[in-house]
Amino acid sequence: MNSIVGKDHVRAPRPRKRKKIAVGGVAAASLIMLASCGSSSKSASSSATTAPAASGGTAAPTTAYSGPTVNLTFWSWVPGIAASVNLWNQTHPNIHVTLDEVTSGAAGTYAKMFSSLQAGNAPDLGQVEYYALPQFEHTGGLMNIAPYGAASVQSDFVPWTWSQVTLGSAVYAIPQDTGPMALFYRADLFKKYGLTVPTTWAQYQADAQKLHAANPNAYIGAFSPADTGQFAGLAWQAGANWFNTTSNSWVVNINDAATQKVANYWQNLVSNHLVKVEADFANGWYKDLSDGTLLTWPSAVWGENTIVTNAASTSGDWSVAPLPNWGSTSADGNWGGSTTVVFKDSKHPAQATQFAEWLNTNQQSITSLITKGGLYPADLTGEQQSAVNSPVAFYGNQNIWSVFESGGKLVNTSFKWGPIMFTTLTDMGNAFSKATGGSGTLASSIATTQSQTVSAMKSQGFSVQTAG
Amino acid sequence: MTLVSDANLDTSPPSGSPPDPPPGGLSRRRKPPNRSAILVTAIMFVVSIYFLLPAYWLVVSSTKGPTSLYSSEGLWFSHFDLWKNLRGVFSYNGGIFVRWILNTVIYAGVGSFFATLLSALAGYALAKYRFKGRELVFGIILGGVLVPGTALALPLYLMMSKVHLTNSYWSVLLPSIVSPFGVYLARVYATSAVPDELLEAARVDGSGEGRTFFKISMRLMSPALVTIFLFQFVAIWNNFFLPLVMLSNEKLYPVTLGLYTWNNEYGQAPQLVSYVIIGAAISVIPLIIAFLSLQRFWRSGLAAGSLTF
Amino acid sequence: MTVTTEVSSATAGGVSDVAPRPRRSRRSSAHIAFLAPFLVLFLLFFLIPIGYAVYESLFKKQVSGLGLAPPTTKFAGLSNYSAVFGTASFIHGIERVLLFGIVQVPVMLVFATVLALLIDSVAARFTRFFRLAFFLPYGIPGVIAAILWSFLYLPSLSPIDSVLKSLHFGSISFLGAHTVLWSIANIVTWEYTGYNMLIIFAGLQAIPRELFESARVDGASELKIAMRIKLPLVVPSLVLTSVFSIIGTLQLFSEPQVLRAISTNIVSTYTPNLSAYNQAFTLNDPNLAAAMAVVLAVGTFILSFAFLRLTSRRSIAR
Structure with a gap:
């Protein structure tokens, strides 16, 4: 039922992989936290409201709302987000936010959002991942919150995230967290097998061959065919531009040269048995991460916790390096992350916008989202918080965060998701599964996905061009 | 199969020994062991390993923590963490596992109770009253037996979301009350088990139709009712698709959906692997008790139902 | 349906008519009271959903251009069904369960x-x-x-x-x-x-x-x-x-x-069931999902019905 962990149906980019202190306990836990903080938390948080600029950079307009009490509903699946909501409710007596803790988007919540949008009873606010945003935008489900001052927080956020939430001058969401990618690797085993930490994908492949020759039972990494989120991040890094828009039509270019390059590269690794084909986020994969079968994992910042949690015995063995590059240009990809949106039927868009901005720029709220929800903030000030900017003992006291922070700055800002991303990614995952199962190749899967997406878009009425 | 015929050669007394008393029902002749008995028993023993081994693995594994689960021999005990697992499964996330079990008992218990009652009423009416359109109504209900429940779940979801009934106890409970097979079984059983003369006598005595049903007929139909109850109980207990489609609030989950969710979440909390395993073992116990304690009833009901299908 | 009812009434024996005259009126309403609770729920949770699925399967959501306006729901005739049967992966799913069966x-x-x-x-x-x-x-x-x-x-x-x-x-x-x-x-x-x-x-x-x-x-x-x-x-x-x-x-x-x-x-x-579920819950196409559910329900009905018909002929011949 959850996409958080990667057994979701869409295999879409994952928001995060951290402890999901599951839903029921969250409210209780946060209540305890607030209670134990006692009166001091109250005064601290009230100062946070009156002066959001102090904590969140150039934050939202500070004009306090003083009309009759407004009630907002908010659907989210981020563990521990109730703590942030409670903090807001304590400090904003006139704008009450009711949190509905739902299952993750791809596990059915998106479908429920769409059906409630159609029925006209959608919540005011919701959690939506980046890749899903266009699908909501292009069915008219989201409120343009630019008129309510949303554009004023642009400079608070990592640049690429802002281009993901805007369309022309319209703003459709406030970024929450990101998943810049890097290479997790077993420093101890690299030394043992005499491998060099790869800076390019060519070196990564050379390492793979050297390793395979030394130990046929060890692999440089795994390829999980259904995990299109990872593949999308790697294509993103290689310079892919899957979707674009002209003034009145979509340009679909999934089968572009960059994506073909990435597909062929991994196909070569798969065909030569240099990577292990297996489902990620499953117990076999965890075991392989723990016992030295897998030496690297190209993953996002939240992967840090996946390793800590599931390969606890390897403490001190892992390090993080920038994602290997294609040739000499430095670029990074992103895997996961989500936003806060205001749905089109909200009767209080101004107040909803204010909450969305506060949630993702207020430093107390961000601290809570980092520690309880395991999010890596999209807020630039938030990235400097000590919880995500200090050495980690598990990783041999490396400050792994700085690798991700500089990676985030190299993420291509012009990459766009398409309007039927669920279909695109599902088709891609199915084709990849077939390819690794023996019918077709990853490259032909990409071509298939391109044509399937185009015909699905056309049948829904979109006007579509294909780039030459 | 030759084994069985061998059995005959050895066991059927050609002469001399007095014929066995006619074996009735379950009571079975006990004979001294012989070659064919040993062979048949050996075969069944081997087969039972197939059925029991995974359950045995479940029991063994529920005594292991997440680390020894991966590192130790699957079929034998390792570091004994049973109590730790038990405490964990019942306390994790505010003890939500207990709530899932209770939910399941509510869904299965209440659902199958009403399913049985409604099926009994409808089956009885179809068996004991002649009215226009009776065969048509029965035919349509029988057609319902052939429509898969999961094919219905999606349309039900679409429909219920229009009236905002999804994500509630009702969304799982109400559809579970409808059991066309139960009606079929009740009708077949009532036809043979409730004599018309008895009903007529009751009427002569001035008993109302409803009173007759509850005081007399239901008692006569009880083996069938137990069968319907148990099978509906299991059907609801096992149902995964309907709650998966309908529910998004964890607090409303039945134990199947809850454990499935945990099974997908252990990447975030490795101890969940052990909780899933011990939770699975625990969730099976009530069902087995129900079947064992009621088996005398439901078997006869089942025999009647299947023989006349 | 006729076959099934034939089978059952043939084997279950003629259903006895409850004796003659007395208090006909009261009794003639009793069966309605007995049947009503089941039939109401059967209607609500069996027949209406099927009807609703058929209805939904005849529509389709349409956007235009970049699709910035909310989609409109259009009558689509049987196009969802032709899409279901035209989707190779769905057909493969059917073939797979048939082979399995x-x-x-x-x-x-x-x-x-x-x-x-x-x-x-x-x-x-x-x-x-x-x-x-x-x-x-x-x-x-x-x-x-x-x-x-x-x-x-x-x-x-x-x-x-x-x-x-x-x-x-x-x-x-x-x-x-x-x-x-x-x-x-x-x-x-x-x-x-x-x-x-x-x-x-x-x-x-x-x-x-x-x-x-x-x-x-x-x-x-x-x-x-x-x-x-x-x-x-x-x-x-x-x-x-x-x-x-x-x-x-x-x-x-x-x-x-x-x-x-x-x-x-x-x-x-x-x-097929996995297809229908994903169509509804990850791909957000309830109309196509409804068509899949209808195809699945009708297909199952026909198969099991055909099986019953086949076997009942045989047992009658016997």
Whole structure:
């Protein structure tokens, strides 16, 4: 039922992989936290409201709302987000936010959002991942919150995230967290097998061959065919531009040269048995991460916790390096992350916008989202918080965060998701599964996905061009 | 199969020994062991390993923590963490596992109770009253037996979301009350088990139709009712698709959906692997008790139902 | 429907008309009161959803241009159905469950019948224990069984694998592209053989023992008794278990859904039911999902109905 962990149906980019202190306990836990903080938390948080600029950079307009009490509903699946909501409710007596803790988007919540949008009873606010945003935008489900001052927080956020939430001058969401990618690797085993930490994908492949020759039972990494989120991040890094828009039509270019390059590269690794084909986020994969079968994992910042949690015995063995590059240009990809949106039927868009901005720029709220929800903030000030900017003992006291922070700055800002991303990614995952199962190749899967997406878009009425 | 015929050669007394008393029902002749008995028993023993081994693995594994689960021999005990697992499964996330079990008992218990009652009423009416359109109504209900429940779940979801009934106890409970097979079984059983003369006598005595049903007929139909109850109980207990489609609030989950969710979440909390395993073992116990304690009833009901299908 | 009703009324015997005159009016309304609660719910949760699914399947959401305006719902005629039948992956899913059914259902039922006959045979010992042992898996819900077996299939964890390896049989990939379907079949067989065995066994128990006794006196072997007397008499039980197995096969969902997490060879369209679920819940196309559900329901109905018709002809001929 959850996409958080990667057994979701869409295999879409994952928001995060951290402890999901599951839903029921969250409210209780946060209540305890607030209670134990006692009166001091109250005064601290009230100062946070009156002066959001102090904590969140150039934050939202500070004009306090003083009309009759407004009630907002908010659907989210981020563990521990109730703590942030409670903090807001304590400090904003006139704008009450009711949190509905739902299952993750791809596990059915998106479908429920769409059906409630159609029925006209959608919540005011919701959690939506980046890749899903266009699908909501292009069915008219989201409120343009630019008129309510949303554009004023642009400079608070990592640049690429802002281009993901805007369309022309319209703003459709406030970024929450990101998943810049890097290479997790077993420093101890690299030394043992005499491998060099790869800076390019060519070196990564050379390492793979050297390793395979030394130990046929060890692999440089795994390829999980259904995990299109990872593949999308790697294509993103290689310079892919899957979707674009002209003034009145979509340009679909999934089968572009960059994506073909990435597909062929991994196909070569798969065909030569240099990577292990297996489902990620499953117990076999965890075991392989723990016992030295897998030496690297190209993953996002939240992967840090996946390793800590599931390969606890390897403490001190892992390090993080920038994602290997294609040739000499430095670029990074992103895997996961989500936003806060205001749905089109909200009767209080101004107040909803204010909450969305506060949630993702207020430093107390961000601290809570980092520690309880395991999010890596999209807020630039938030990235400097000590919880995500200090050495980690598990990783041999490396400050792994700085690798991700500089990676985030190299993420291509012009990459766009398409309007039927669920279909695109599902088709891609199915084709990849077939390819690794023996019918077709990853490259032909990409071509298939391109044509399937185009015909699905056309049948829904979109006007579509294909780039030459 | 030759084994069985061998059995005959050895066991059927050609002469001399007095014929066995006619074996009735379950009571079975006990004979001294012989070659064919040993062979048949050996075969069944081997087969039972197939059925029991995974359950045995479940029991063994529920005594292991997440680390020894991966590192130790699957079929034998390792570091004994049973109590730790038990405490964990019942306390994790505010003890939500207990709530899932209770939910399941509510869904299965209440659902199958009403399913049985409604099926009994409808089956009885179809068996004991002649009215226009009776065969048509029965035919349509029988057609319902052939429509898969999961094919219905999606349309039900679409429909219920229009009236905002999804994500509630009702969304799982109400559809579970409808059991066309139960009606079929009740009708077949009532036809043979409730004599018309008895009903007529009751009427002569001035008993109302409803009173007759509850005081007399239901008692006569009880083996069938137990069968319907148990099978509906299991059907609801096992149902995964309907709650998966309908529910998004964890607090409303039945134990199947809850454990499935945990099974997908252990990447975030490795101890969940052990909780899933011990939770699975625990969730099976009530069902087995129900079947064992009621088996005398439901078997006869089942025999009647299947023989006349 | 006529066939089914014929079967049932033929075998269940003419349904007795409740005697003559007295208080006709009161009684004639009693059956309505008895039937009403079931029929109301049957209507609400069986017939109306089917009707609603058919209705929804005739519409389609349409956008235009970049699609910035909310989609409009348009009457689409049968285009969703042509899309369902034109989607190769859905058709593959159907072929897959049919292949599964053709192999797994007979294997399971033969297995169940043999076990029932063995338990019923005079040579059997410890029958209570064996009945329970065979039946136990049925008490384990499908999802849980799938989770349980997923541990047993996982290469790095599987005790089966380690036993095979230690016996030098080499290692089996339970989750490979060509094996995973049969691994699912094994789970289903494990779960339901005992249940089917019990239905058949209940049928065997209901046969009057005198039939065997006289055959035995006539010198018939146990095998002959099993094949000539017992088997024909449990045909109705076999029909029942077959129909339920066919229905179950076509709705295959939880086992592949659970195994998807650990196998790279189960796509989101692996079975028709998985397709329909994903169409509704991840691809957000309830209209197409409704069409799939209708196709699935009608297909299942036709198949099981055809099976009943076939078998009832035979039993009538007999």
